[in-house]
Amino acid sequence: MADNTTSSDLDEDLADVAHHKDVTFEPRLAGVVAEFDRPETLIASSAAVRDAGYTRWDTHTPFPVHGIDAAMGIRRTILPWIVLIGGLTGTTIAIAMQYYMNASEDAEFGLGWPFAGYQYPISGKPYWSLPANIPIAFELTVLLAAFSAFFGMIGLNRLFRWYNPMFKLERFRLVTNDRFFLAIDSGDPKFNAQELPGMLRSLGATAVEECWDDEPRRLPSSFATVGLVLFALALVPPALVMRHRSVSWDTPEYHPVQDMDFQMKFKSQQRNPFFADQRAMRPQVEGTIARGQMVGDSRYYLGTEPGQAMASLQQPEANADNAGAAGSQELRATDQAAAEAGQTGPTPPAGPPAAGMNENQNWTDEIPIAVDERLMARGQQKYEIYCAPCHGLGGYGDGLVNRRALDLKAPTWVPVPSLHAPQTRKRADGYIYGAITQGVRKMPAYGSQIKPDDRWAIVLYVRALQRSQGAPSEDAGNP
Amino acid sequence: MTDPDKAYNVIDEPPGVRTPLVTGRHSYASLTDTVSHVAEMKTPLAWYIAFAISVFWVGVLGVGVIYLISTGVGIWGHKNPVYWGWPIVNFVFWVGIGHAGTLISAILFLFRQNWRTGINRFAEAMTIFAVICAALFPGIHIGRVWLAYWLAPYPNQMAMWPQFRSPLMWDVFAVSTYFTVSLLFWYMGMIPDLATLRDRTKSRIAGLAYGLFSLGWNGSSRQWHRYEVAYGLLAALAAPLVLSVHTIVSFDFAVSQLPGWHTTIFPPYFVAGAIFSGFAMVISLAVPARAFFGLKDIITRRHLENMCKVITATGTMVGYAYMMEFFIAWYSGSPYEKFAFINRALGPYAWAYWTMISCNVISPQVFWFKWARTTPWFMFVVSIFVNIGMWFERFVITVTSLSRDFLPSSWDYFRPTTWDVLFLIGSFGLFFTLFLLFCRFLPVVAIAEVKGVMAPVNPPEHAEYRTQLVH
Numbered sequence: 001m002a003d004n005t006t007s008s009d010l011d012e013d014l015a016d017v018a019h020h021k022d023v024t025f026e027p028r029l030a031g032v033v034a035e036f037d038r039p040e041t042l043i044a045s046s047a048a049v050r051d052a053g054y055t056r057w058d059t060h061t062p063f064p065v066h067g068i069d070a071a072m073g074i075r076r077t078i079l080p081w082i083v084l085i086g087g088l089t090g091t092t093i094a095i096a097m098q099y100y101m102n103a104s105e106d107a108e109f110g111l112g113w114p115f116a117g118y119q120y121p122i123s124g125k126p127y128w129s130l131p132a133n134i135p136i137a138f139e140l141t142v143l144l145a146a147f148s149a150f151f152g153m154i155g156l157n158r159l160f161r162w163y164n165p166m167f168k169l170e171r172f173r174l175v176t177n178d179r180f181f182l183a184i185d186s187g188d189p190k191f192n193a194q195e196l197p198g199m200l201r202s203l204g205a206t207a208v209e210e211c212w213d214d215e216p217r218r219l220p221s222s223f224a225t226v227g228l229v230l231f232a233l234a235l236v237p238p239a240l241v242m243r244h245r246s247v248s249w250d251t252p253e254y255h256p257v258q259d260m261d262f263q264m265k266f267k268s269q270q271r272n273p274f275f276a277d278q279r280a281m282r283p284q285v286e287g288t289i290a291r292g293q294m295v296g297d298s299r300y301y302l303g304t305e306p307g308q309a310m311a312s313l314q315q316p317e318a319n320a321d322n323a324g325a326a327g328s329q330e331l332r333a334t335d336q337a338a339a340e341a342g343q344t345g346p347t348p349p350a351g352p353p354a355a356g357m358n359e360n361q362n363w364t365d366e367i368p369i370a371v372d373e374r375l376m377a378r379g380q381q382k383y384e385i386y387c388a389p390c391h392g393l394g395g396y397g398d399g400l401v402n403r404r405a406l407d408l409k410a411p412t413w414v415p416v417p418s419l420h421a422p423q424t425r426k427r428a429d430g431y432i433y434g435a436i437t438q439g440v441r442k443m444p445a446y447g448s449q450i451k452p453d454d455r456w457a458i459v460l461y462v463r464a465l466q467r468s469q470g471a472p473s474e475d476a477g478n479p
Numbered sequence: 480m481t482d483p484d485k486a487y488n489v490i491d492e493p494p495g496v497r498t499p500l501v502t503g504r505h506s507y508a509s510l511t512d513t514v515s516h517v518a519e520m521k522t523p524l525a526w527y528i529a530f531a532i533s534v535f536w537v538g539v540l541g542v543g544v545i546y547l548i549s550t551g552v553g554i555w556g557h558k559n560p561v562y563w564g565w566p567i568v569n570f571v572f573w574v575g576i577g578h579a580g581t582l583i584s585a586i587l588f589l590f591r592q593n594w595r596t597g598i599n600r601f602a603e604a605m606t607i608f609a610v611i612c613a614a615l616f617p618g619i620h621i622g623r624v625w626l627a628y629w630l631a632p633y634p635n636q637m638a639m640w641p642q643f644r645s646p647l648m649w650d651v652f653a654v655s656t657y658f659t660v661s662l663l664f665w666y667m668g669m670i671p672d673l674a675t676l677r678d679r680t681k682s683r684i685a686g687l688a689y690g691l692f693s694l695g696w697n698g699s700s701r702q703w704h705r706y707e708v709a710y711g712l713l714a715a716l717a718a719p720l721v722l723s724v725h726t727i728v729s730f731d732f733a734v735s736q737l738p739g740w741h742t743t744i745f746p747p748y749f750v751a752g753a754i755f756s757g758f759a760m761v762i763s764l765a766v767p768a769r770a771f772f773g774l775k776d777i778i779t780r781r782h783l784e785n786m787c788k789v790i791t792a793t794g795t796m797v798g799y800a801y802m803m804e805f806f807i808a809w810y811s812g813s814p815y816e817k818f819a820f821i822n823r824a825l826g827p828y829a830w831a832y833w834t835m836i837s838c839n840v841i842s843p844q845v846f847w848f849k850w851a852r853t854t855p856w857f858m859f860v861v862s863i864f865v866n867i868g869m870w871f872e873r874f875v876i877t878v879t880s881l882s883r884d885f886l887p888s889s890w891d892y893f894r895p896t897t898w899d900v901l902f903l904i905g906s907f908g909l910f911f912t913l914f915l916l917f918c919r920f921l922p923v924v925a926i927a928e929v930k931g932v933m934a935p936v937n938p939p940e941h942a943e944y945r946t947q948l949v950h
Contacts, residue, residue, distance in 0.1 A: 046700075062507060063671075063930040064703040077705045083712050101632060101640035118640055125644065132644035135727055139652040142720045146660040146713055150667055153709035157702040159670070159694040166697060175698045176675035176927075178507030245636070256625065260551055291887065385812065449814055 027214035030165040031057075031185045032196045033172065034205035039065040042180040045203035046071040049182065052199075056185035060166075060175045079152050086148025087141045094140035095133065103128035124412045165213035183211070300369070300452060303430030303437065305362040363430030367456050379461030382454045386446060387462075395419035395465045414442040419462055420469045432459045500594055501933040502776050510777070510933065514672075514924045515679055517772045522919065525771070530915045536908020543902050548624050555902075556895040561881045565899040566616040569906055571873040572756070573613035574654065574728055575749070578721055579757020580606025581661060584668070585717035588710075594785055596928040597778045600672075601768070602761050603665040604921075608913040609760070610658045612906045617650070646730035653727040660720055664713050667706075670696050672922035725753040732876065739819035739880035742807060748800035752872060755793035755839070758786050759865035766859040768918065777924050780853050787852035790865065794843035797872075801840065819880055827892055828879045831871050838868020 036042045039061065046059055050073050059068060068074075105119035119127055154160065166172045166183060175181055182205070184196060197208040255261045266272050266280035275282070284290065295301035369375070384393065392398035397416035405413040417424065436455045439445035450458070467475070501510065547554055556564050580602035587595040621627060630651050632641050641648050674696035677689035696702070729749035732740040762783065769778040808820040824832050842864040846852040851861070878893045917923070 059700040060698040061700060061703065062511075062675075062698060063927040064707050065700065066931075068700045069704055072700060074701055074704050077708050079705055079708050080712060083716075097632060098643040102643050118638065120640065120642060122642060122644055129644065135646075135649040135723070135730075136643055136652045138723055139649075139656040139720075142716050142723075143656045143659060146663055146716050149709045149712040149716065150663045153667070153705050154694065156705050157699075159696065159702070162690060162695040164695060164697050172697075173678040176671065176678045176696075177511045181698075257549075257551060257623070260622070449812070 027212050029186045029193060030211045030213040031183050031191075032193065032200070033166060033169060033181055033183045033209050033211050034197075034200035034203075035171060035174075035207040035209075036180040036182065036204060037178075037206050039068075039180055041204040042182060043067050043071045045182055045200070045205070048203055049184070052190070054184055054188050054190055056188040056191075058183055058185075060172075060181040060183065062176055062178060062180075065180070077156060079149065079156060082152040083145050083148045086152075087145035090141040090144030091137050093144070094137040098133045098136060099128065126411070163215065165211050165215075168214075169209055169211060171207065171209060297368070299364045299366075299430070300456075303364055303433035305364050305430075359431075361434070363428035363434065365428040365430065367429055367460055369453060369456050371460060375457050375460055376464060378454060379457030379459070379464075382450060383458050383461045383465075386450060387458065390416045390443070391419060392416075394469070395462065420466055425466050425470065429459050429463070432462055499934065500597065500779070500781075501929060502779050505776060505933065507930050507933075510929060511675060511679075511926055513773065513777065514922055514926050514929075515676060517774070517918065517923050518676055518920055519679070526915060526919060530912065533908045533911040533915060536905050537912050539901055540905025540909060543898055543905060544619055546898070547619055552620065552622050554896065554898045556893060556899050558891065558893070560884045560886075560889045560891060561878055561893040563877050563881060564893060565874075565895055565903060566620040568870065568873040568877050569903055570613050570616035570620075571728055571749075571877075572870050573609045573616070573906065573910075574657075575725060575753035575756045575869060575873075576760045577606040577609035577613065577657070577661070577757065578725060578750070578753035579761050580604070580609075581657075581664075581717050581721040582754050582757065583761070584664060585714040585721065588714045589718055593932040594782055596925055596932055597782050598761065598765060598786075599928070600665075600668065600925045601765060601778075601923055602757075603661065603668065604914065604917045604923075605757075605760060605764060606661050607658070607665055608910050608917075609757075610654065610661060611913065612910050614654055614658065615906065615909070616902075617654075646727065646734045649727045650731055653724045657720060657724045660713070660717055664717055666692075667710065667713065668925055668928070669922060670694060671698065671706075671927040672925060674698070675926055676922060722750055725749045737880050737884065738813070738815040739823065739876070742804060744800055744803055744807070748797065748804075751793045751796040751800065752839075752869060755790060755797055755843075756866060756869035758789050758793070759862040759869070762786055762790070762858055762862040763866060764914065766855045766862075768923070770855070772918070772923065774924065777929060780855070783855060783858060784849075784852045787846040787858055790862070791843045791846040791852075794839055794865070798836075798840035801836065815885070819883065822883050823875060823879045826879065826883070828875060828882075831875050832879070835868050835871040835875050838864045839872060842868070 034045075036045065042059055042061065042065065046068060049057060050071065059065075059072060061068070100117035102118065102120040104117040121127070166181075171179075172181065182200065184191060186193070193210065200208050268281040270280045271278050272280040298304050298306050388399055390397070390399040390401045392402075395418065397418045399416065402416040406415060419425075433455055435443065436450065436458060437445060437447035446455070505513070543554075555566065580599075583595050583602040584599045584606075587599075618624070618627060629639070630641065630648070670693055673689050673693035677686060677693050680686045680689060726746040726749065729745035733742060733745035735741060765778055765786075766783070769775050805820050805824075808816040811817075822828075842861050845861060846858075851857055882893050883890055
């Protein structure tokens, strides 16, 4: 009844069960229950009962009464430690699980058999990157800690014991309403059913009652049989599932949703009999120019000498099917050097401008806009916004991004070369302009973000940087 | 009986004096009676009507789910390029609603805000039901619902494991952990109050059910000691958890590369928005419920006023986030970001954007006036506006960014289908069905907790009731 939750208490319960195994159960005096009408009296009485040396007793209140713990001498619960262990277990499981399932096959930090699990390549990212694994580690930590707190509380409080002899007292029903109770267990060494009521009344109890336990404390034997049968039955469905998964089938796969598995559509490389050329993916319509590709002055927009510009505009289909017509269409599309375009004949298929720059294009070697001090200042400003993070303020390739990537030994990173390297110094202006526009290697295309004028300004500034770091001797004599 | 709101007029109270947490001269017993009455009274006709309407919409939702599973997600307005339409909007909306419950029960507990005791049970129940509604949407949105178990890390012959670096996977863990912990917290808080109903009921079936779920609680001080420690620990665990959940929901957007989504402000902005919408929902529910169930002494106008203050604070934070998004879009120099935000405010969805701004940023500012934040019917109206605004916020974020993606040729205007609308209404039906069941059968106020913070009228004036029970 009074719940001291010591291990000896449980032992006694078991002993009781064993003792009454073969005898009919006699009602026994479980304890004495005193009722109080206000928490202050209960606290004072608790201190008195504690000081009188009782050990198996408890108080029962409708809400947690402040100060009662000290008055009763309740020791602090070990629950926080259980929760700490639960939380740490959650963290460990989460980290180990993610490592095993995503990163451990023969990774850099692989521990080998039996810890070798699986490796999951995701867009070239590192197999093991702790920051990305933190959210799940956090969630599992909280989950297991919360389970520990909840089930730890239930377990320590023995809350799954629904029966308590005190529930038979009509008066005790008010314990969840507005009454406060003090109950002394008959198992207490100092328990004396004759003297206790008087003592409790003198402490201020409004009523004192004896509490009798008249229920057998043993489960009927049929419970075990029924439990065993239910357990055996519960194993049947998983066994069936396991069997179905482990035998081979010669019937075709079942498609529950037909129109999802077989969709009425063409994929880009499929054959489509509707068109004469039977291609599902349609070429660009003749005589049209894709959005953003309308460039007149190839020097200014592309950084190439006229003529080469056509290469990136022409469609291979147009060349193959109707070279002459395509040529005349191109003639209208651009204002100059159309004839040259016609003479170059079939050109290599050019996709959209990609990171793979064609080094052999006919890059222009002059800046096609007026060069003045204002342009240089503009170039410096734009360089420091867009280029310096990787290339560094001085152009030595020592920008923060590059340094960080090298520190991390990022496997897919291509180190940023110095702009002062001999081959870069030798590049045409148009090449640098093209690199900014289309991107090169790891460097993304900035054409959509930086206007042509500003790109040329950057080229000018890069040229100035290169000259400043490796000035020819004649510069000295030419102030 | 006089209206408690009139008996204790918050507006008249002198400055520096705080309204008591429980008004109207209550003793412990009369408080127990007041709250238990909600679960014990004869079911009112209005409850049956409301329940019938809600259950009807649950039925519509059920039909919708069956139709969806048998036909595919094409029954929604999903169409290139918007493949995250209303279901994801609804998901984020409902998860956000849930956050206020945990904030009230956990964070305000840790800050020793005792006024929370009047509303926390209510708000926690709202959390549980909102998360159920939320979890429904990604569950059915995955298309092949019968393969949903692939989300779980379990050994299989395909050697297929979850991709733990994906925010969508984090989301699975976050939302399911959030639901589990909220449920534990809610249930644990309810154990002593279920015992109260167990000890009062005269019905055998109710006694058995309340008895079963109150786990033999007998109010032992040794149990209370561990119970309080466990409650504090759960609160301490739930507080960072609730912040993590909407942070991770925002990662679903922020970790992708889409302009308008790829921003670092999303986590705090989503959390503030979640608390904002959740408090609005608590007011939408509490104002009618306290009047209908006679709980005005326990959910006082002070509670409502405090919640209105939280709404103004979080609404202003959300407004700040809206401004900051525009500033960063301009400051980033990225033309795509700039376009995404100009398109949001002035593009084809401008109507949705300005609905959002007026509901979320402008309407809560009325709570600067004391009259507005102490007048229940008025705050109810404003809370409805906030709910609408917060739904539109998620709509604006999800749909405007997707409908104008990187490839202008695939740009399109998103149009919901009838089923989109029915699923949204159906989710409200589910929410209110669960909420009405809660109001009918469970303790709607944390009785034990309120007793711990109230100043009871002494000596107890309950002799009459006691005699009646004992004999």
